[in-house]
Amino acid sequence: MLAGGRGSRMGGVDKGLQNFNGTPLALQALLRLQMQQGGLIGDLMVNANRNLSAYEAFGSPVWPDTLSDYAGPLAGFLTGLERCETPYLLTVPCDSPLFPLDLAQLLAQAFDDESTEIAMAAAREDDGQLRTQPVFCLMRVQLLESLVAFTQAGGRKIDRWTDQHHTVVVPFDRPGDDPKAFFNTNTLAELHALEKP
Numbered sequence: 001m002l003a004g005g006r007g008s009r010m011g012g013v014d015k016g017l018q019n020f021n022g023t024p025l026a027l028q029a030l031l032r033l034q035m036q037q038g039g040l041i042g043d044l045m046v047n048a049n050r051n052l053s054a055y056e057a058f059g060s061p062v063w064p065d066t067l068s069d070y071a072g073p074l075a076g077f078l079t080g081l082e083r084c085e086t087p088y089l090l091t092v093p094c095d096s097p098l099f100p101l102d103l104a105q106l107l108a109q110a111f112d113d114e115s116t117e118i119a120m121a122a123a124r125e126d127d128g129q130l131r132t133q134p135v136f137c138l139m140r141v142q143l144l145e146s147l148v149a150f151t152q153a154g155g156r157k158i159d160r161w162t163d164q165h166h167t168v169v170v171p172f173d174r175p176g177d178d179p180k181a182f183f184n185t186n187t188l189a190e191l192h193a194l195e196k197p
Ligand SMILES: Nc1nc2c(ncn2[C@@H]2O[C@H](COP(=O)(O)OP(=O)(O)OP(=O)(O)O)[C@@H](O)[C@H]2O)c(=O)[nH]1
Pocket: 002, 003, 004, 005, 006, 007, 008, 009, 010, 015, 047, 048, 065, 069, 070, 071, 072, 073, 074, 075, 076, 077, 092, 093, 094, 095, 135, 184, 186
């Protein structure tokens, strides 16, 4: 669970520690991972760069970025792959508190094809366009070496890296899907607007 950002659009606060319906965003994301259908989630971990003891209180291991200076979400992928003890790593951001409860299950189906290396979610946005949601990825841990090389060469964009691998885009665009499932709260106004009335 990625909570390592600057939160600059939220005024520089530690976004994962901001409350959403009374629960810190990061804890909300961890609970949602535990609630995933199919029991597919093994170990949880938190990637954060500030207030580490506050994150530790949520009960999962906390790892700061190994890359310095807030290198972006891909630094979180790298940290996750370095620490991952299971064959697959699922990444979710801390700021999309309503992500689907069948996220892991649907992404995992993409690996029925043995050549799949990464499964990336896609969802329809407010403007009606189906767009990839690059921070929601399920990937093989063998990709660590590739990501080390990519980031050491200065690569920072998730799509640039995933394009180097067999990436399957998985649409969450079925009838009945919550249109707000992948909404990410970048400002306090967006966070409060997404809360229950
Ligand atoms: N590990 C790590 N995660 C990051 C970094 N930057 C962003 N993220 C995470 O990537 C996800 C999406 O990032 P943004 O929505 O841009 O979050 P942010 O960088 O905290 O916010 P802004 O500064 O307003 O862009 C969030 O889960 C962030 O915590 C980083 O430098 N390191």
